[in-house]
Amino acid sequence: MASTAKYGDTVCCPYHPEAYLIEDYRAGDQICSDCGLVVGDRVIDVCSEWRTFSNEKTSTNPSRVGGPQNPLLNGSDLSTIIEVENEASSFNTYGGSKYHNHRSMTSSEQTLIHAFREISNMADKINLPKTIVDRANAYYKQVHDGKYLKRRSYEAIASASLYIACRKEGVPRTFKEICAVSRVSKKEIGRCFRLIVKASDTQVNFISSKDFMSRFCSNLNLPTSVERAATNIAMKAVNLDIVPGRSPISIAAAAIYMASQATNDKRTQKEIGDITGVADVTIKQSYKLMYPHAKILFPNDFKFSVSIEQLPQF
Template sequence: MSESTIQSRTAEQTGERTADEQFDHDETEVCPECGGDLVTDSERGETVCSECGLVVEEDEIDPGPEWRAFDSAEKDKKSRVGAPTTNMMHDKGLSTNIGWQNKDAYGNSLSSRQREKMQRLRTWNERFRTRDSKERNLKQALGEIDRMASALGLPENVRETASVIYRRALDEDLLPGRSIEGVATASLYAAARQAGNPRSLDEIERVSRIDRMELTRTYRYVVRELNLEVKPADPESYVPRFVSDLDLSEEVSRQARELIESARKEGVLSGKSPVGIAAAAIYAAALLSNERITQGEVSEVANISEVTIRNRYKELLEAKSAGSQQVA
């Protein structure tokens, strides 16, 4: 066969293939009835002709997400492409983690040799996740914050804030001369107060690995050096938790808040422990609501003495009566 014959046949095949591809392209881009332009309706999953309205395709697959987002923050939060970043992990959750289950992708158990290999991989993976002493410090502290927050029942936003406070303290070299547990505990205490979900020093001390003196000293140092804006704890913020622990009614909670507000107007709260005020208000409100409760029960939940409750609840009742006389 001559070279010219081969070239002519190749040209004919190329021309046929090009014509077929052009036909397919034209068929998908224009309406087969009137030759008008096709428009894709993503809401109905249809491809229709803009001229005659012929539905060319229907039940198309939507490759986009099934959720809607109205701003960038909501979009990042709903996106499932990778885990979200978080300040509660030393690497912000960007590293990998090898699971502890000794099973393969099909759920079958690994052999003894494979289990040993996976254990070695886990060990080296943990070593590579922390590059230097600063990251090891941060990993230990954030684990401590998470442990204490779980024991205290604090929400995720408090843990996130505490992690940010500790990171700031680490960046500004506030750790030398102080323990990791001390700065972590102080960060959690400050974060809880900033979020309006405070815990008393006694509660914090009970779950921490440091004593009360070191906690208060480190807390004052961290707040001063980082210029944290921490308002004095409001007694009302303790009321819902104590009422729930004592299994009292909503009426007691309302009465307690009214007693605290009356005492605030009369200037009784100044210099008093907010936990003691909240406990005394709940005890007084229970008496006013005819619900049986003892000072010992309130004392056990609030972790304060019964003497404090007796002194404070009388002051609260006097403040309320004084306020009522002024209104009359």
């Protein structure tokens, strides 16, 4: 163990008291510049923990403490909100709360933070990337600043914003999928969606069965041959107007059912319904419309394990 000499409060080398000490921040040591003796160890590194590639022309230093700023918030977003639970330990002997939040944020900013957190939590539950979260936050901010939906809850607007962002990014989710991770009803999400599109003049592309086919078949563990056949069945059924008035999701579910029944990788209506969110009766009704045209709906190169005549009939 290295010996250490001190003159007053200064650490120095016992053999070369006046020698300059070199500080090795990586190892946390203080080394004598004359003899190389380690005279101090476990020195705290006060530098930043990462290398900074900043523009020298600016006066800001991004390596200082604090999280990254959110451009959608007016402040630097360094506030802390203490949630008080309804427990005895949270209150003093007079019944007052022991913890108090500083009112440094306006109610509008607090609503934004709660909404952004809600969007992030919903996106995490259905494995959506950050690009969609950022886009949903931007839509919510636009609605919030425009004050389009004053009487709607922030949870409903956040859910609708996430639904719009998914469609804009080309990875649409159904209302039922958003509703499953939200705290509001499917009806309320749909109502907010229509109001946001109308008020903000946002153009949302139409969805088709093809947009959901890959994800549904993957979740059902179906091979690519079934996916291609189901996609072909759904597209032809729409082009030939065989399933008028049916939603793209219902058509996709019925097409998957028909394609799987013609192979050894069969899936029941209930299994498909659990993944797609479509009721068994709805799948059955769409399938009944497709069945009479099955010969022209399947791809020409499809390899049948079960003939069309042996497909289920309802």
